[in-house]
Amino acid sequence: MLDITFKTDKNNKPYLETGITGKALLTIPQLNKGTAFTEEERDTFGLRGKLPNRVETLDDQVARAYLQYKSFDMQLNRNFYLNHLLDTNQVLFHRLVKDHVQEMLPTIYTPIVGNAVRAFNKRFMHPRGLYISYEDRNQIKKILNNRSHPIINLIVVSDGEGVLGIGDQGVGAMAIPVAKLMVYTAIGGINPIRTLPILLDAGTNNEELLNDPLYLGWRHPRLSGNEYAEFIEKFIEAVQATFPQVFLHWEDFGRTNAYRNLIKYREITCSFNDDIQGTGCVALAAILAALKITRSTLPEQRIAVFGAGTAGMGITDTLFRALSQNGLSEKEARNPFWLIDRNGLLTEYSEEVTSAQQPYLRKKEEIASWKIKNPQQISLLEVIENVKPTILIGASAQSHAFDQTIVKAMAKHVEKPIIFPLSNPTDRSEAEPADLHRWSHGKALIATGSPFEDIIFDNQIFPVNQCNNYLAFPGIGLGAIAVKANRVSDNMLWSASQALSRYANESTHRLLPSIAQAQEASRQVAIAVAKTAIEEGLAKFSLDQVETLVDQQIWEPHYLPYRKR
Template sequence: MDKLFEIRRDPVHGTEYIETSLTGHLLLEHPILNKGSAFTEAERREFGLTGLLPSGVSTLEVQLERIYGVYRSKTTDLERYMHLTALQDRNETAFYGLLSKHLAELMPIIYTPVVGAACQSYSRIYHRPRGVYIPYSQRHNIDEILANVGEADVQVIVVTDGERILGLGDLGIGGMGIPVGKLSLYTVCAGIHPSVTLPIVLDIGTNNRDLLDDPLYLGERHERIRGRDYDDFIEAFVAAVQRRFPKVLLQWEDFAKNNAARLLERYRNRLCTFNDDIQGTGAVTLAAALAAVAANRSTLGDQRIVLLGAGSAATGITSQLVTALQAEGLSEASARSRIWLVDSQGLVHSGRTDLEPFKREYARAVDETVNWQVSDRQSITLLDVVKHVHPTILIGTAAQPRAFDENVVREMARHTARPIIFPLSNPTSKCEGLPADMIAWSDGRALVATGSPFEDVIHGDRRIRIAQCNNAYIFPGVGLGVIAAQAQRVTDSMFVAAARALSEFSPARQNIEAPLLPGLQTIREVSRQVALAVAREAQRLGLAEPCTEEELSRRIAAHMWTPQYLAYRKPRRERSRLAG
């Protein structure tokens, strides 16, 4: 048998089972296959496990009770993260079973915001390799490195170069925590089997002096490779991936803004790929905005939208907004006219000479501000913009803590009955504003969604739940839809389709006091519907072979793995040999 294991179905009983040749410690040390104390007595005899485990045979439920008890005994979030990753490294079925059972509690631990602290401490808490590390010094051996993955049927890769981890900046090889965390969400949210996922970090050095001076740092000890050398390295990586995994879905994650958009543009028509910081963030933000305007009995085309920040996230949000506005019948120019960008130098306008290509696309004509009462026309502040534009939607992606201050929020609330405010930067320390403040300063009228999780807000006699614009509502379902439909490419319109599917789950559509996005307990069904919408759009665009709705639903269901223990059998030829 070429692969270490196969999932098969019994032709008589119709039940699934796992076929593997691994025995003894090799079986116990394989995180996909290890069942720990749940191996039956018969399996222990057949696979050489007798005496290697305590005598008691546990069910998965009993194991999860034991594991969760130890988890709750941890006193810091970083300890909880380390406990969960250690579980993932020894028993993935139990890991995903625990996540599924306690998702709302555990998602902030395995991903934002705690994963940020874990990435910062990566080299100090490192205990076991996961995924693939491709250092610049091995740039001529990438094919060999990918071959070391073995015969795995890899369907999804998440890759980072570690330069812009969340709002924390350059963390070098510590960025590996992000692909690992993202792929965990692919599995728990959309059922993508962990054996077909592959996290990769491109180790091209770091400009973080603290890391370079740290004797425990595990990455290459030089400053980041730039320019042509960087581009050649990325090209060599993509070419090697195409040779090794020609049908894989490749997700770019946490690349610096000067690389993220241009790499996406360079490769989006060469392979099946997307950038979650750009397109996933854009889609989940669009979904929350669509839900908010629907709750307000309005349309997206009626909105005036101000974005603070002009990096990768803003690129994706503006792109998704424009695509959605055009779908409502607006021209591209009219759609763009609904959006104002504010960066670290103030309003993005045509009178500035420091604008990058993306900003030039959205620069307001400087003549628009000629009658504005501002103290510095070359640096028009966020408050200036709010005073004169009267936005109905305010979005923050700038990682500027408390940028949405009392003056900004109260000024916005003066001109709109239900201000829509999304402080999206994470981790929590980088958030543009606290939900409790947004709600208090708007006299309880603001519709708020955040990038990081926040507790409910008490305002008067109301308990207000805060929706998290979590990309996990989008990218796992997108991946599931792409895989199930065998789509050749990923497009912006597929993300708009995903956003519309997600927005239909919004509780605020029925009750404006309810959250803009659904609770995490619905995430599997959300991912399924997102996958259906994405697959349909891929077929509409001619990027996937057409099939009936029933067949599409069947394919999606077939790819949605549920963490449960299966019976184990040896390959038939081994069983026959032993019987003989």
Template structure:
């Protein structure tokens, strides 16, 4: 059923059109003779280092981030290794272009900026044919799939088939940040329609122009997809991304114990946030086990964070009930309390036996040291909220995690100014440093890219049969431990992104160690696990 991988060496124009193998003007004289390239390239031979200077200069000449995004995607489409080396060596500058916040705009405009097909699309019309369709993918050794149905893209809502920008962006970070070879990565879009009428009315929209598939028809299509990829790509890890909360939870529960998979919005975000909370304790001096934490938002991200924090609190010695009692939730209807009849099943365990009240009154009641926003609602951390947190705490910890930047609960500058520079702040999208009373305060970026690439690398390296909760706890601890004293002095609870490949390797090693400990690993354990994993990491240098 499956076509054999074509191992024939491309030559001539075919080689220059092969993004994986193309080196452009870096092909040597000998290579130009050997591969039939004489006359197809300018005379001067450039090193990859000089090529980097050229592409970075061209990138900087673009007038907007969306134009820079389009430029980078075009580079990826013609010279894969040059793209990844550029991204790796300029990760702090380029991650906000390749992923949040610019990827949000790229998804919104996806149909209008479309240049080149990338990724794999599955529609309701493909029911019964998915396994056979997978043979059309050019690679046979797929180890990692990022899949979305486009219903809850960042904080932007239902973008349907435009959501393909998310798997493409995530997988580029897997390769750049953790060295997963690009050929082992596969972006997938479950194009099951959209509830966004403006998209269905857009003549340029690329997806299925019908209302979104729901119920058993939806679930059975996802089942067929999951079962098919297990057969065609038996070593694959599936990452679910940007599904609406009810589907995110139901699909995770459906597959987590029988398929190598995880949900980044629930579990990756949780590990990232837990790491930030653990690091913040080194600034505030408050023992982790003494924390009271309030969440604004009760979706998959917030409850995923709460579940992992609860597990960490229990490891710190608290009972399950005592750990859960440290966690407070507020949503758009106010404090999550037991007598409400509008609570989704995933939030019910956190409902409190307390009177109904609004957000600010809930802060006064709970007296939290940590406030975490995962709402997608900009401006919800108001000046009054920040000042209230500052009255309660000498060093309030405030995480405004919603993406993209336009959806953040507050900005770094607002948090610092409203708290007289005392807030320990982190956000989902990057904010610049803030000069406050002669000091530069550096907000931490709570980016899932600190976590998911290393987890994926560790799972793939040892061929773990499933992804356990303990792996996310380990990832959070490794990330928290990587925050230096210098980082903390500037107010940051995350390390510089420039260190991300080392951090990913450290996380991968811890994840693989856990897999061996839990008898989940299917590969023999090497003597030097870290060195063996590092050997697997993709290097785009030529």
């Protein structure tokens, strides 16, 4: 661990104490201030002559870093630059991103991070976080103790099986937890020194990676069954022993394991699966906002979900729980959903159905009177023509699946169809929002998973709602950490959705906060989540403490004075 201690002086001013000096101090990104080391610090820590003469402010450094960032034309190269900056000077990186969050969020996160994952093994230069391979399964506690900082509030962990619609990426998926933690800090204000990205290397079934001489991971077919389950169990046991109050964020696990891990461990850890719960939370928020505009209620909806994988089922389950909170029975709350997977509508005819999909299968008699080509493979268009859904959600990663025929069929039966192509990255989106707007003659209420330009229609500007998880997970984590919640409940997620839905604006079809509003929205989500945790007995603070506790957790990127140990 780093030789550092955070202290306060007699005037209650914070400072950092360390015994690290000289070149070493300049090579540790958590400590490096570069040209901002003061004259006194340069003498005290053996830096005299190791830096140019001028002492700069953080503002000076940000201005230079932004010029360097803009000098790269390609977004992927800008991503590489920002990651290099994070490896060099952590405070400068976070201040730069905070000052330009609207411009840089798509570069550090979706959609560009998917390309960074693919390039990981060829571009690898600097290790970040912890790598735990199956071969090290009996040394997990030792590995966790090799972290850089003793206090960890937040872990983002992935096994790399189900990355961003691009599938099994093995060890290269480490770029995802790193990017998620960037967003936790940029949007939620989580102190980066108290975060930890972890990659569980359970092998890979990606033949291209296994045959790549530059692949950095464990060259072994991906674990499954008991071996995989025991690996995860050992990891959880080590985390609980080392970080008993940590917020554990599961990220980009394969469909089956994502559900299994969440269900098995959510009652014994403060854990959260962003692909399932975060996706569902933001989608629910956008739908609640859309229903304010259509002046209808959730129980009145007919919902088609195109893509019944991890994200699609996460959205479906979240909406099911929301319907249950409206007083519907389990049967009534499942009835609005029509799930379409790669083999068509999920029915009692369907094969290879997952346990998550099973409760939503449609009965044979429900489709007996339909005019369809093949009852074994009922298409999305056939579902729309027969069900006349009011809401269409895309989580399929099938580019342009919502074509003109689909959209016109939706708009034919519904005054204001709610259409959400949520797959990312951008080239996997089921539709482009401008097309949806044009094909529906401006009637559709739209949200997308990836960023798109605003729509200009009939001389009006309509902002495109990005229904992206960055609107939810930073605030959920911040709220849980602030009150030391011992788990994440469904009601905490419901509160997060309600907080986000308050940003609806009927005149512009605004359903969700913009990137510019994301930091304030994250604070509101955190407050709502924290209050619900207290009300449910999952945290021991009082309600009147919540705003103070949340604000105390929000970190601002700035340099502390240094003193030598």
